Amino acid sequence: MIRNVRSLALAGAAVLAFGISSAGAQQAVKIGILSDMSGPYSDMGGMGSVAAAQLAVDDCLAHECKGMKIELVSIDHQNKPDIGVQKAREWADVDKVNAIADLTNSAVALGVQKLTADHNFVAMYSGPATGRLTNEDCSNTGFHWMFDTYSLAAGSAQAITRMGARSWYFVTVDYAFGHSLEADSMAMVKQLGGEVKGAVRHPLNSADMSSFLLSAQSSGAQVIALANGAADTINAIKTAREFGIVQSGKQQVVPLLIFLSDIRSLGLDTAQGLTFTEGFYWDQDDQARAFATRFQKAYKDRKPTMVQAGTYSSVLHYLRAVAAAKTTEAKVVAAKMRELPINDAVMRHAAIRPDGRVIHDMLLVKVKSPAESKGDWDFYTIQATIPAAEAFKPLSASACPAVKG
DSSP states (O other), X not given: OOOEEEEEEOOSSOOOSSOBOTTSOBOOEEEEEEEOSSSTTTTTSHHHHHHHHHHHHHHHHTTTTTTOEEEEEEEEOXXXXXXXXXXHHHHHHTSOOOEEEEOOOHHHHHHHHHHHHHHTOEEEESSOOOGGGGTTTOOTTEEEOSXXXXXXXXXXXXXXXXXXXXXXXXEEESSHHHHHHHHHHXXXXXXXXXXXXXXXXXXXTOSOOHHHHHHHHXXXXXXXXXXXXXXXXXXXXXXXXXXXXXXXXXXXXXXXXXXXXXXXXXXXXXXXXXXXXXSOOTTSSHHHHHHHHXXXXXXXXXOOOHHHHHHHHHHHHHHHHHHHHTOOOHHHHHHHHHHSOBOSSSOSSBEEOTTSBEEOOEEEEEEOOTTTOOSTTOOEEEEEEEOHHHHSOOGGGOOOHHHHO
């Protein structure tokens, strides 16, 4: 397992009133990045999320967090809920980690979410997509930061159905994230008068997608919706091209969740024309471009994915809340996080709802052709901005017990 620890402190007279032990030493604020460091989700999160969190630490130390001591730790959950939960518990109980961010895998995230009530830490999810995190499994100290299955459906499924593609078939990864994404997308299609012709489920990280794509092709559905992610999505798109599905013009392949790193892996020749929903694009405005330039210098000459951008935003907001609250006590900091507006290089005028859902604008994007691209990482044309009020499930429909109460 990977463990990366950095301790940071700025010299200066300003030291916050909290975090002083009986021995008089300043106690660090500890943040853990729990992510997939070596598996199918490592490109969109992984060590790139650690780099993004480090940028957030640096930015807060230069301003609101001046004089604070901040430690950043990270580890690979290997997409195994037992490993992820065990490490989160150890971080909270033994290492006194105050906040955990990223988490990538939905099953890992749901396991960690259950710990937040009794183990006094804040959890911030920019990688997982399951809507349960702000519904039946919500937490007072858990925050879903970047996207969820409803926002993905509100963008892609809604836009494509309204453009006339009425019949859908789903190729779904068989765990919590895939099930949630499939359910929300199916509901959106049906709500708009579309038809679901069927679905097939596959294991996580399937090397051979042939049988699943053949089932989708034989269904005759106008849309083959990929309710999966990372390597599974890449393999499915490649297989669809190998089988001539995309080239036929009879069926449209729609990835319901795909990342900048996936488009890079596929190449524009293969990915051109794909339409989907994004929470952040590095070229969306000047602030995003400036952040992306810093990230690229810090991490492997890459532009950030929306997961890595979300990790930056969540860690920065958490640290600002700690500085404002002058404590690391989880419930107090969580209340301050809800109180403060979210304004940074990734999100503008965003806010946190009572159920823990971070509300912000989403983007509908289309992948450029090689001829349209002006250079490296110039992958998307922004088709539309989906307002925050439309992008996420209404609070009135939330199944979060705190909201119902």
